[in-house]
Amino acid sequence: MRSTVVWLSITVTMFIALAGCAGQPAVQAELEKEFTLAVGQSAVVAGDDLSIKFVEVISDSRCPDDAICIWLGEVSCLIDVTHNGATQSKVLTQPGLSAPVTTDYGRFDILFDVQPYPEAGKEIKSSEYRLHLTVSRQPVLSGGILATFDVVGEQYRIFITNEETIEQVFALQRGESQANIPSGGLVAGQVAYNRPWSWHIDPEDIHMAEMTIELCDGTPSLVEADLDYWLNTVHRFCPWGAKLIDVQDYR
Numbered sequence: 001m002r003s004t005v006v007w008l009s010i011t012v013t014m015f016i017a018l019a020g021c022a023g024q025p026a027v028q029a030e031l032e033k034e035f036t037l038a039v040g041q042s043a044v045v046a047g048d049d050l051s052i053k054f055v056e057v058i059s060d061s062r063c064p065d066d067a068i069c070i071w072l073g074e075v076s077c078l079i080d081v082t083h084n085g086a087t088q089s090k091v092l093t094q095p096g097l098s099a100p101v102t103t104d105y106g107r108f109d110i111l112f113d114v115q116p117y118p119e120a121g122k123e124i125k126s127s128e129y130r131l132h133l134t135v136s137r138q139p140v141l142s143g144g145i146l147a148t149f150d151v152v153g154e155q156y157r158i159f160i161t162n163e164e165t166i167e168q169v170f171a172l173q174r175g176e177s178q179a180n181i182p183s184g185g186l187v188a189g190q191v192a193y194n195r196p197w198s199w200h201i202d203p204e205d206i207h208m209a210e211m212t213i214e215l216c217d218g219t220p221s222l223v224e225a226d227l228d229y230w231l232n233t234v235h236r237f238c239p240w241g242a243k244l245i246d247v248q249d250y251r
Contacts (some may be wrong), residue, residue: 062096063069072096
């Protein structure tokens with residue numbers, strides 16, 4: 001009898017906990033504006049028949065910001081995205097100690113950031129996680145390719161219209177080239193395809209190189225933190241550790 005009562009108590013407790021998550025009111029979100037979800041919570045994006053649910057945190061191996069690690073780790077979250085009545089699951093993965101990451105879903109870009117960040121000796125409960133999201137429509141591009149690069153866990157995108165450079169990028173993607181460094185002229189101003197950065201690369205002033213003599217190596221966040229210096233003194237951005245991770249052809 002005692003075991004039956006204990007099991008019933010546990011079952012009721014779990015049901016209440018799950019009901020509490022499921023019962024959270026949906027967030028009313030807008031394109032281009034950040035919103036925040038707790039685990040189990042959903043958001044409805046106005047005017048686009050789009051909703052996003054933060055299902056769970058799959059794993060979190062991020063190196064605490066007050067610790068020394070040989071690997072920065074990463075955090076992975078599962079979301080359900082419903083658009084025009086069809087629902088698909090998507091895993092969002094963010095490297096440790098990185099800026100917000102952009103992924104795509106159909107014709108939408110999703111900028112995301114998982115908080116809080118781990119601290120040594122402190123466990124993060126599932127109920128404490130928050131997923132910060134900004135959804136935007138993908139820009140209407142034509143006459144070039146959109147290349148996404150990863151630089152030490154940070155991503156940035158370049159729209160390339162120069163045909164010679166386009167061929168270099170595709171050769172790199174096919175494994176036929178070692179020219180993996182995108183060297184391009186910096187331009188002030190945010191463009192939709194390169195969020196969250198407030199700068200972009202000149203689509204006509206970009207080439208791929210195996211090595212550069214210019215002192216323009218860095219990360220996107222380093223450029224962002226001292227943008228005036230990069231624009232007026234360095235002029236170019238050529239991250240030596242860049243890795244090509246995606247190419248979309250808009251020609």
